[in-house]
Amino acid sequence: MEGVLGSHSDALQITLEGVDVQLDCPRCPDHPEDLGHLLLQCTFARQAWALTEIPWHCVDHDPEDIEKWMQGVFGRLGCGEFTLFLTVCWSLWFSRNQLIFEAQPGSPPEVVEHARRLLRASANDPQCVVPMRDSWACF
Ligand SMILES: [Zn+2]
Numbered sequence: 608m609e610g611v612l613g614s615h616s617d618a619l620q621i622t623l624e625g626v627d628v629q630l631d632c633p634r635c636p637d638h639p640e641d642l643g644h645l646l647l648q649c650t651f652a653r654q655a656w657a658l659t660e661i662p663w664h665c666v667d668h669d670p671e672d673i674e675k676w677m678q679g680v681f682g683r684l685g686c687g688e689f690t691l692f693l694t695v696c697w698s699l700w701f702s703r704n705q706l707i708f709e710a711q712p713g714s715p716p717e718v719v720e721h722a723r724r725l726l727r728a729s730a731n732d733p734q735c736v737v738p739m740r741d742s743w744a745c746f
Contacts, residue, residue, distance in 0.1 A: 633706050643670030645703055646696050654715035659695060659722075661688050694722040 632640040665683035670676040
């Protein structure tokens with residue numbers, strides 16, 4: 608774990624100095640980290656998706672172009688499922704940062720619970736930034 612965190616810290620410092628560095632996934636050493644890996648292909652992410660009610664066949668598509676991937680998922684999911692999808696994506700990113708910057712590994716169930724907690728909080732707080740299903744342009 609310490610080696611993984613150290614390599615990310617070193618790579619981040621080099622990146623900040625203007626050198627483009629490819630980071631490895633903090634959970635899968637020697638696997639390049641990109642958004643497609645982080646949100647879909649990583650075993651950690653797949654375990655998190657399996658804990659949601661989102662049908663896997665709606666999410667499991669080539670995430671090479673992340674914008675097209677999200678548009679495709681939007682077209683395959685209902686509004687409530689898409690809101691959960693986006694919130695799980697956010698929670699996966701949050702968990703990744705918790706691992707890198709706080710040395711807190713988290714778990715797939717914690718990612719899903721974090722997403723569900725955010726959605727419950729947004730339902731009770733009109734100032735919350737998490738969009739709810741009624742705010743999506745779903746037809
Ligand atoms: Zn990974």
